[in-house]
Amino acid sequence: DAGVTQSPTHLIKTRGQQVTLRCSPKSGHDTVSWYQQALGQGPQFIFQYYEEEERQRGNFPDRFSGHQFPNYSSELNVNALLLGDSALYLCASSSLYRDQPQHFGDGTRLSIL
């Protein structure tokens, strides 16, 4: 049973560029959340998608946007990258119907030069 998968595992970008990160949820899950984890910190909630709609958003600027596809996979897009966007980006999936806990992938390590 495949868990949450994220791609790519590592990415290096320069300031001002844009990036797209991808996530496939665990089998049977229909809800995807994205978190940003800076070094030495706990994950911070960016937003959650359910039924292809953004259902809740954390305190992140509009440069952060997302999308969910009919097969429940999701993308996180970040525009106009800043040095402070360097972090581990985590995707978590869950099943709203079963009220299960969120299960995380291993993340994408994004470095901004």
Next chain:
Amino acid sequence: EDQVTQSPEALRLQEGESSSLNCSYTVSGLRGLFWYRQDPGKGPEFLFTLYSAGEEKEKERLKATLTKKESFLHITAPKPEDSATYLCAVQANSGGSNYKLTFGKGTLLTVNP
């Protein structure tokens, strides 16, 4: 605003030396408190969900407990493979429209052989 504070920030134990990690929280109605384990370069791995004060859950050498203001993760006779960062997170019960997890910064546990 939901807040989670974990202590200590780091804990070093000898193999077999039992101890406890603390998670203090403030939330406007608790829907659930979650414990995760995170290994270096990996995403958080789900351990436990606690829903109400007085609840306890156990898994191998780990036992999680919950009061109205804090949760403890007790580690009995730890082994070197228990070394990891342990994260605590809360989900508020805001009329059924809150889905985000609010995390603490974590406790880095090192168990020496």
